[in-house]
Each structure stands twice: as structure tokens, then as C-alpha cells.
Amino acid sequence: MDHDALLLPPFAHGSGPAPGLASGAAPDSASDSGAANRRNMALLVQLRWIAVAGQVATILVVELWLGIPLPLAEMAVVLAALVLLNLATQLWLRRIPDVSGQALLVGLVLDVAALTAQLWLSGGATNPFASLYLLQVTLGAVLVDRRSAWVLAGLTCTALLALAWTHRPLHFPGHDDAAIFSLHVAGMLACFLLDAILLVVF
Incomplete structure (x- = not known):
């Protein structure tokens, strides 16, 4: 359901600029690349806070308004893990000047893992918010190198396929x-709207 609106200039592939940068030029040194990766990691932190807020809102709507029972304890554990990851990442970013491309990939993989866990707990591939995987793939395509982006794409495809076979079904x-x-279609529309807004804003 497994989610600072600043406009981003186009990313340089593998090390694009984060919000607020005036220049779209690709970095020409390891130091510049590390600094750009650091800004992109800060962008991931912002998106992760939005993801957490979005998941909390969605869980409340589904559970309280629609009356669909959810495994709240397990989903809260995933949310707590995301919050701890974000707090740890923020502390880490304050102590280092540069971030590697591998660290960015790890951050994206952890986000995919959290999304997969939430989807597994709430209907798997039948959950209309499963299309949020596309947001992760898009972020990978613009934030990390081509090989890492393919790794992320393969991981999300594998996760979605696995969720089609195994998940905790929802009861209505x-x-x-x-x-x-009708609920499924409404969820698909809400997810598409969320994807579109986040991609344009960030």
C-alpha cells in the first residue's frame, strides 16, 4: 500500500540531481558522483516519509471506513521498520559527505522489500496498490546505474510474481x-493518481 514538493530537473542516468539543484550536468568525478548520490538518498528519505504517511492513511481508510479487516499488528511492524530505516539514514547522511551507488541500490531494495511485505499482508498481486512497484523501477532507472536498475526491475517482477502465488487473502x-x-477499480485509480503525482513532483 505499500508512502516537500520540489521540482526536479532531468536526472543524469545513474547519478541524477536531487531537488533544488540548478544544474543538470552529469558529475565528472567520483566526488561529484558521491555528492549527487547523497542528494538522491535524501530524496529517497523524503519519498519514504510520504510512503509511511500514505500507508497509515490507507490502512485507516480500509480498516475503519470500508470495514475490511487488516492484519494491523504485522503491518505496523513494517511501518515501524520503515521509520527506523529513515531515521538511521538521516543520521548517516549527516555524518558522511558522499554516498555510493551501491548504497542507493540498497535503499531502493529495502523499499521494495517493505512494499512486498505490506502487499503480502493485504491481498498480494490482487491489491490494486501493487502497481507502486513501477514507481520503484522508475526511481531506479533515474537514480542508479543501468545494471543496478535492471537488478531492481528483476527484483520487482519476481516479487510481483511471487505475490500472485502466495499472499494473505483479504476478506470483505x-x-x-x-x-x-468497484473497490478494486477505485484502488487502481487512487494508486495511478499517486504514482503520477509523485513522478511529476519529484
């Missing part, structure tokens, strides 16, 4: 098939 008490389908 008091909802007939037509109502369930």
Missing part, C-alpha cells in the same frame, strides 16, 4: 462481488 464482510470489483 458485507461486500458482494460487484462491490469488491
Whole structure:
């Protein structure tokens, strides 16, 4: 459901600039690349805070408004892990001047893992928010090198395939098939809107 609006100039592939940069020129040294990666890691932190807030809001709507029971304790553990990861990353960024491309990839992989866990707990591939994987792939395509981006794409495809086979199914008490389908379509539209807004803003 497994989610500072600043406009981004186009990213240089593998080490693009983060919000607020005036120059879109690609870095020409390891130091410049590390500094750009550091700014991009800060961008991931911002997006992760949005992801956490978005997941909390979605869980509350689904559980309290729609009346669909969710495994709240397990989902709260995933959210707590994301919060701890973000706090640790912020402390780490204050102590280092540069960030490697591998560290960026690790951050993206951890985000994919958290999204996968939340989806597994809430319907797997049938969850309309499964398309949030595309946001992770897009971030990988502009933030890390080509090989790492392919690794991330393969990981998300594998995760989605696995979720089609194994997941914790949702139960919809008091909802007939037509109502369930309508909820699914509404979820798909909400997810598409979220993807579009985040991609344009960041």
C-alpha cells in the first residue's frame, strides 16, 4: 500500500540531481558522483516519509471506513521498520559527505522489500496498490546505474510474481462481488493518481 514538493530537473542516468539543484550536468568525478548520490538518498528519505504517511492513511481508510479487516499488528511492524530505516539514514547522511551507488541500490531494495511485505499482508498481486512497484523501477532507472536498475526491475517482477502465488487473502464482510470489483477499480485509480503525482513532483 505499500508512502516537500520540489521540482526536479532531468536526472543524469545513474547519478541524477536531487531537488533544488540548478544544474543538470552529469558529475565528472567520483566526488561529484558521491555528492549527487547523497542528494538522491535524501530524496529517497523524503519519498519514504510520504510512503509511511500514505500507508497509515490507507490502512485507516480500509480498516475503519470500508470495514475490511487488516492484519494491523504485522503491518505496523513494517511501518515501524520503515521509520527506523529513515531515521538511521538521516543520521548517516549527516555524518558522511558522499554516498555510493551501491548504497542507493540498497535503499531502493529495502523499499521494495517493505512494499512486498505490506502487499503480502493485504491481498498480494490482487491489491490494486501493487502497481507502486513501477514507481520503484522508475526511481531506479533515474537514480542508479543501468545494471543496478535492471537488478531492481528483476527484483520487482519476481516479487510481483511471487505475490500472485502466495499472499494473505483479504476478506470483505458485507461486500458482494460487484462491490469488491468497484473497490478494486477505485484502488487502481487512487494508486495511478499517486504514482503520477509523485513522478511529476519529484
